[in-house]
Amino acid sequence: MTVRPVTAPALLFSRRALVGVAMALGTLPSRLLAEKTGELIAGTYAQEGGPGLVPLEASPTGWVAGRPLDTIRNASFGVRASATGIRYLLDEQEKGRVGVYDRGLQRLGDFSTRGADPCHAALSPDGGMLAVANYSSGSVAIWRIDRTTGRPIGEAQLTVHTGEGPNRARQAGPHAHWVGFAMGGKLLHAVDLGADAIFAHALDPQSGAIVSTSLAYRAPAGSGPRHLARHPRLPIVYLVSELANTVTILATHPDGSFAAKGALSTLPAEFSGPSTAAHIAVNKSGTRLYVSNRGHDSIAVFAIGADGGLTLLQHVGSGGRGPRLFLLIEERGEMLVANQRSGNVSRLSLGKDGRLGAAAYGTAIPGVVFLSA
Numbered sequence: 001m002t003v004r005p006v007t008a009p010a011l012l013f014s015r016r017a018l019v020g021v022a023m024a025l026g027t028l029p030s031r032l033l034a035e036k037t038g039e040l041i042a043g044t045y046a047q048e049g050g051p052g053l054v055p056l057e058a059s060p061t062g063w064v065a066g067r068p069l070d071t072i073r074n075a076s077f078g079v080r081a082s083a084t085g086i087r088y089l090l091d092e093q094e095k096g097r098v099g100v101y102d103r104g105l106q107r108l109g110d111f112s113t114r115g116a117d118p119c120h121a122a123l124s125p126d127g128g129m130l131a132v133a134n135y136s137s138g139s140v141a142i143w144r145i146d147r148t149t150g151r152p153i154g155e156a157q158l159t160v161h162t163g164e165g166p167n168r169a170r171q172a173g174p175h176a177h178w179v180g181f182a183m184g185g186k187l188l189h190a191v192d193l194g195a196d197a198i199f200a201h202a203l204d205p206q207s208g209a210i211v212s213t214s215l216a217y218r219a220p221a222g223s224g225p226r227h228l229a230r231h232p233r234l235p236i237v238y239l240v241s242e243l244a245n246t247v248t249i250l251a252t253h254p255d256g257s258f259a260a261k262g263a264l265s266t267l268p269a270e271f272s273g274p275s276t277a278a279h280i281a282v283n284k285s286g287t288r289l290y291v292s293n294r295g296h297d298s299i300a301v302f303a304i305g306a307d308g309g310l311t312l313l314q315h316v317g318s319g320g321r322g323p324r325l326f327l328l329i330e331e332r333g334e335m336l337v338a339n340q341r342s343g344n345v346s347r348l349s350l351g352k353d354g355r356l357g358a359a360a361y362g363t364a365i366p367g368v369v370f371l372s373a
Contacts, residue, residue, distance in 0.1 A: 040327070041105075042338065042345060043075030043089070043370030049343070050074075050367030053089070053105070062347060063336070065363050069105060076369050077325075079121050079130075086150040088130060090118045096134055100150060108150065114158050115139040120178045120227075124185035129208050131179040131188055138162075138174025140190045140201070144208040159210055163195025166222045167243060171196070177242075178227045187256045189216060193224045193242060200256040217250060217258040229280045229289065236308035240266070240280040240291055247280065247291055247300075249308060264310055266291045266300045279325045288313075288354035292323040292337065299323065299337065299348070301356055319346025319359025327371045338368045345371065 038058050042065075044050025053072035056063045078089035085103035090096065096113035098121070115134025122131050123145070130143045130152070139160045143152040165171030175194035182189055188201040200216035203209065217239070219225045224243030231237065237258065239248040245266045250258035266277045275295025282289050282304070289302040289310060297318050302310040320339025327336045328350065335348045335356060343366040349357035 039373075040336070041075075041370075041372050042365050042368050043072075043078065043372075044068075044365060045076070045092075045340075045367040045369055046073045048340070048367030050365075050369075054365050054368075055105075056345070056363065056371075058332075062360075063345065063363050065365060071107075072099060072101075072105070075099075076118075077120050078370065078372055079123050080372065081123065081127055081150065083127070084150065088121055088123070090121060090132065092117050092119055092135075094136070096132075098130075098132060111152065111156075113141050114156060115141060120176075122179045122181055122188075124181045126185060128205075129181070129185060129203070131181070131190075133176035133179045133190060135175050135177060135193075138176055138192065138194060140176050140179055140188070142188065142201075142203070142208055142210070157208065157210055159190075159201060159213065161190070161192050161195055161197075161199060163192065163197055165194060165196045165224065167224065170194070170224060170243060171222070177225070180228060180230070182256060189228065189256070191225050191228055191239070193226055196221055196223060196225065198225060198228070198239070198258065202256075214255075214257070216256055217260070219248075220244065226277065227280050229282045231282060231304070231308055232284065232286045234286065234308045236261075238280060238282065238289055238310075240277045242276045242278065245275055245277045245293065247277075247289070247302070247310065249310060251308075262309065264302070264312065266293055267296055268315055271296055278323065281326065281328055283328055283354060284330060290326065290328070290335070292318065292326055294322045294324065294341075297321055297323060297339075299326065299335070299356060301354065303354070314355060316348060316356040317359050319348065319361055320344045324369050325371055327373070336362070336371055338365075338371050340367065340369050343367060 040056040042054040051068035052070035055066035074092045075089045076092040087101045096118035099110040100108040116136035119135040120133040161174035171194045177193045178191040190199045196219040198217040202211040223241040226242040235252040248263040249261040278292040291300045298315045301313045320342035322341030346359045346362040
C-alpha cells in the first residue's frame with residue numbers, strides 16, 4: 001500500500017454566500033437516521049433519467065416530491081452540518097466535485113475532489129474536517145474546514161490506495177467506497193472495495209495531515225467490502241461486503257484496527273440469483289441492523305445481541321428494484337428506500353420491535369440513489 005500526498009485547490013466562495021453563516025458545525029449520525037421528519041432530499045443520477053435533487057415533503061398520506069433542482073446533478077451522497085445546515089453534496093462523475101449549499105440549498109461554492117466518481121463523504125465530530133471517497137480512482141481527499149463558514153482552510157490532502165482483488169471485473173484496482181472518522185477525529189477509516197481492505201489513516205487534528213496509514217482489516221479475498229456501520233454503545237462495527245453479500249461483526253481495537261468475530265449472509269439460504277449488498281444501518285438503540293440487497297431486492301433485518309452478535313429476523317421486499325440507500329425514520333415509524341433501478345422511493349412500516357412491514361411503492365423518482373434529512 002502506498003500513500004501519496006497530493007494537493008487540491010481550496011474552495012472558492014462569493015462574499016455574499018458567506019454572510020450570516022456564523023455557527024459552529026456539527027455532524028449527522030453516520031448511520032443515516034432522519035432527524036427531521038418534515039423535509040428530506042433525494043439525489044439522482046442524470047444518466048439514469050434523474051431530474052436533479054428532489055425535495056420531499058411529509059404529508060398525512062406519505063412523502064410528496066417537490067420541484068427538482070436540476071442544477072444539482074448526480075448527488076450520490078452528501079453530509080450536513082447540523083448546527084448550520086450547510087450541506088456538502090457530491091457530484092459523482094469522472095471529474096468529481098463537491099457542492100456546498102446553505103439551508104435553502106443555495107450554492108455557496110464548489111470544489112474538485114481530485115478524483116473520479118466520489119461516492120461517500122464524512123465530517124469529523126467537531127465539523128473541522130471533511131473527507132471524501134473517490135471510487136474509481138481509489139483515493140480519499142481530506143480538507144480542514146472553517147467551522148464558522150464551512151469553507152476549506154488551505155489545500156486538500158489526497159491519499160491514493162493501492163491493492164486489488166480476484167474479481168477482475170470489479171477489483172482490478174482500489175475503489176474507495178466509504179469514509180468515517182474515529183477517535184474524535186484523530187483517525188479516518190476508509191473501506192476499499194477493490195483492495196478488499198479497510199485502511200486506517202492517522203490524522204493530525206490541528207493540520208488535518210495524514211501522519212501514517214495502516215491496514216485496519218483485511219477482508220476475505222473477493223468479498224468487496226463496501227460500508228461500515230458503528231454500534232452506538234459497543235466497541236463493535238459492522239461491515240457489509242457488496243460482492244460476498246455478507247455482514248461481518250468487527251471488534252474494535254484501541255489502535256483503530258478491527259478483528260472479525262463472525263459473518264452472516266445478507267441473503268436467504270435458498271436464494272441463488274445474482275445480488276449485491278448495498279447500504280447498512282443500525283437503529284438508534286443499537287438493537288437492530290438493516291442491509292439492502294440489490295438483486296434479491298430486499299431489506300435484511302438482524303437483531304443485535306447484548307454482545308453485538310447478530311441473528312437474522314426477516315427479509316422484506318424493498319418495494320422496487322435495486323434498493324441502494326435507505327433511511328430509518330423512527331419518529332414516524334417508517335423506512336424509506338431509494339430503489340435505483342425502478343426509480344421510486346418506497347415506504348415500509350417500522351414496528352416498535354424493529355421489524356419491517358410490507359412495502360408500498362411510494363414516490364416515483366427516476367434514478368434515485370440518495371436520501372437525506
